[in-house]
Amino acid sequence: MKENLYKYILGIADNSLILGQQLGALTGHGPSLETDIACTNISLDLFGQVRSYYQYAAKIKGEGATEDSIAFLRTERKYLNVLLVEQPDTDFAYTIGRQFLFDVYHFLFLNELQKSHDVTLSAIAKKSIKEVSYHQRFSSDWVKRLGDGTEESKLRMQNAISDLWTYTDELFHQTEADKAMVEEQIAVDVTTLKDKYYETVNAILTEATLEIPESKWFQKGGKKGIHTEYLGYILSDMQYMQRAYPNMEW
């Protein structure tokens, strides 16, 4: 089995899975019918992407692995998503802030992944980038609306950005598997995306009349399977059916 490629794919796909699960859990709880549907749509886009990645990963893993076993039957330490996507929906501003800080990265990432020498990954990136382009538009738009909105919305948006900021640097970390894949021109060298990322994020925060956080201290660990306390709760919700009724199908 191509261990590095397998891990590399999980590193990409787990971000979308956990973020998709978070947004999906909000269904019916959005601040308005319209934003509720928008969040659910984004969730479904992400799950669609996840399925393509996991189907590919299952093929590489063999041993009877399926997209479902990869999604539902791993333990917490085996998930390789960044810490950012597992942060909770404290309020709508946090949901939007998390989405925005991830979307900007996701778009830059997929843009480069299209050039991957791995044809499957390149094809998934080409298919996904239009969806993610819209996600970024949606979340950026809301950052601006809330930031440049009322006193209350500005305060909440600022709190969300300031709190989540500490999870942004990890997006540009590389694991050993990532580095090996970059060597083979399969992976995106995420370190090269960092400047453009902060440039884009800062421009939108400025337009939203928000302060750009100055903190230079960043959290990390997700890419190595060391997570914040929130992931366990997300997984227990998400995995419940498969754990309680193994191999059940709808």
Place this chain on the structure above:
Amino acid sequence: MKKNWPLWEVFVRSKNGLEHRHFGSLHAADEQMALENARDVYTRRSEGVSIWVVESKHITASNPENNGELFEPAHDKVYRHPTFYDLPDEVKHM
């Protein structure tokens, strides 16, 4: 929050359609948000290729109480329907 947002009417032109049709309404703070909300609410099953939104207050509607004088006089004038001659095949979209 939502109760402060104005109501918008959404018109979508579907893939095979030639004109925009009324699809429904939604709430949004401004025209940009109305367009994006319309995209999410009404075109998620790939129904459309073009969207128009207009704030509902800009629509002037006829009064149902006047339906008698407005519409009933047309009921007995069947000759106004183009059903008394054959349409050539070359004429499309009638």
